[in-house]
Amino acid sequence: MVGRGLRSWIESSLPFMGMVLAVTALATNMIISKMAMSNGTSFFVLSVYSNVLATLILFPCGFLFHRSKRPPLTFPVLCRIFLLACFGCLADIGSYAGIRNSSPTLASELLNLVPGFTYILAIIFRMEGLNLKRLSDISKILGTLVSIVGASIVTLYKGPAIMKKALTLGSSQVLSPLQQNWVLGGILLTIAAFSTAAWSIVQTSILKIYPAEMIIVAIYCIFVTLQSTVAAVIAEKDLTAWKLQAEMGWVAVFFAGIINITLRLYLMSWCLSRTGPLFVSLFNPLTIVVSVVIGVIFFHEVLYFGSVAGAVILVIGFYAVIWGKARESKMKRDAQDVESTSHQDPLLQDSIEEA
Template identity: 80%
Template sequence: MAETNSCCSWLKASLPFLGMVSAVTALATNMIVSKIAMTNGTSFFILSVYSNALATLILFPCGFLLHRSKLPPLTFKILCRIFLLGCFGCLADIGSYAGINNSSATLGTELLNLVPGFTYILAVIFRMERLNLRKSSGISKSLGTIISILGASIVTLYKGPAIMNKALTLNSSAIISLPEQNWVLGGILLAIAAFSTAAWSIVQSSILKIYPAEMIIVAVYCLFVTMQSTVVALIAEKDMTAWKLQADMGLVAVLYAGIINVTYRLYIMSWCLTRTGPLFVSLFNPLTIVISVVIGVIFLHEVLYFGSVAGAVVLVTGFYAVIWGKAKERKINVESTSEEEVSLLQDGIEQA
C-alpha cells in the first residue's frame, strides 16, 4: 500500500513536468508547420485568426461541460483582465508568426529562451518573485536573466559562418524554396513575442487566482484574440483572397495550430500555472530548440549558422542559472519551514 501511494505521489508530482514537455513540443512543431504554410503563401494574419477561432469553437463547449457543476460567475473585472490577456496573446501570436516568416523556425525557438528572463523580471516587478542579491540564489537568477538576454542578442545580430546548409534527406531536391530572410527584423519581432508571452503568463496567473476555471478562461481568451487578430488582419492584409484557404498546407497549419497549439497547449499551460507558477512554466521553452533545429535543418533546408549555435549555448547557460537559483531558493524555503515546525514542536513539548 505504501509503495502504491508513493508511486501515485510521484506520478502526481511529475504531471506538471510531463505536461510542459508536451506543451513545448506542440509549440515547436507548430512553428515548423506554420513556417511551411507561410512559405507556401499562407498569411500569418489569417493563420492567427482562423486558428484562434477554431480553438474558441472547441473550448467553449468543452469548458462548460468540464466546469458545469462549479462554474464561477464571469464578472466585468475578470473579463477586462482576460481582454488584457488577449492583447498580449494576440501580440505574441502575430509577432511570433511574423518573426518566423522573416527569419526561421530555428531562430523562433531560440528566442523563446528569453521568456524565462522576461518572466522573472515581470514577476519581480509584480512581487511574484523575490529579488535578493545577498543570496547566491538571487544572484544566480539575476545573472541568468542577463545572460539569456545576451544570448538572444547574439542569435539575432550575429549569424557567422554556416555550419550546416544541406538537408539530410533522401531526396536531394528542395522540399520548399525559402524566401529572402530579414534576420534582424525577425529577431526583434520574436523578442517582442517572447516578452508578450512572459506578460501573458503573469496576467494568466493573476486571473487563475480569482477565477479557477482554466478552460473557460482560455475559451474567452481565444474569443478575444480572434476578435483582435481579425481587426489587425482586416487592416494589414490588403489581399482579400488571402482569407480563402485551400486544401493544402495552409489548412493543415490552421487545424494543427487551432487544435494542438492553441486548445491543447494553452489549457495545459494554464493547468500548470495554477500548480507551479509562471516561472516554472516559462523555464521549459529551451526544450523547443532541439526539436526545431532537427526538423528545420533536416526537412526544411534551413541553414544552421554558428551565431545560432553560440547564442543558443549562452541562452541555455542563462536558463540553467535561473533554474539553479530557483531550485536553491525552494530548498532553502523547505528547510526553513522544517526548522520552524521543529521549533514549534519543541516549544509545545516544553510547555506541556
C-alpha cells in the first residue's frame, strides 16, 4: 500500500518536475545566448545553427514517432506550417536580438505578455468568446491590460539598481551596461512575444486538420532553418560572422539546439498531453525567478527596481487571465455535467417504469 502511494505521488509530480526543467532550460538558454552574443556571436548565426541541430534531431524522431499511422500531408497543411515557421522565426530572432540589446531578465519578464496577446488574437479569430456580463471574461480583459502595463514599466523604466554586484565567474562583466539598449530590447522582445502568441493560434488551426504533433514540429524546424538562413545571409555581410571562433558560441548553439529547442519542446508536449495548457502556462512566471537567480548570482546581471515592480504587476495581470480561464473551464464542465444528467434522467425513469 505504501509503495503504491509513493508511486502515485511520483507520477503526479512528474509533470511539475518536467515543467520546472523546461522553464530552467529556457531561462538558462537566455543567459548562455547573452554571453555568446556579448563575446561576438551573431544572433542570426546562432539561430541558424541551433535550428539546424534541432532539425537533425527532431526530423527523424517525428517520422519515427508516427511511422505506423500518418495523416496525408497536403499542400494547404504545408502552407500553414510555413506560416507557423514565419512566426517562429520572427519570435526566435526577435528574442535573441532583444536579449542582446537588453538582458535575459527583461526577456523572461516579457514572456508573460504571451498569454495576453494570445487571448486578444483568440477573440479576433473567434477561438475565445467575449461576454462583458461574465466575471471570467472581465478578469481576462483586465488581466491582459494589466500585463501590458507591467510590460511597459519593465521596458521603459529602470529605476535604481537593487543588486549591482554578486559572485562572478570571471574578471570581465558579462552584461555590461554599454551593451544594453533597454527600450530597443523591450520592443524587440514584445514583438517576439506577439509572434509567439500568433504562433500558438496558427498551431491550433493546424492541429485541427493535421493531428500529428511531431511531424508538424519536424517540418516546422526545416522551414525555420531555411527562413533564418535567408535572414542571416541578408543581415550578415561579413562571412567571418559564420565562424564560431569563441568557445561560448559553440556552447550556445549546442545548448539551444539540444536543450532549449529539442528537449524543452518534448517536455512541454509531454506535460500538455497529461495536464493541459492551463497547468503549463502557470509556469511562465517561474522563468523570471530562474533567470534572475542565474543572472544576478552567477553572471553579474544588474537588477533594477523597474524590473521588479513591472514584473510584479505583469504577473498579477497574468494570473488574472489564468483565473478567468480556470473559472470559464469550470463553468463549461458544470454545464456539461448538467446536460449529461438531464440525458440520463429519462433513461432512469424508463427503467423504473419497466420494473
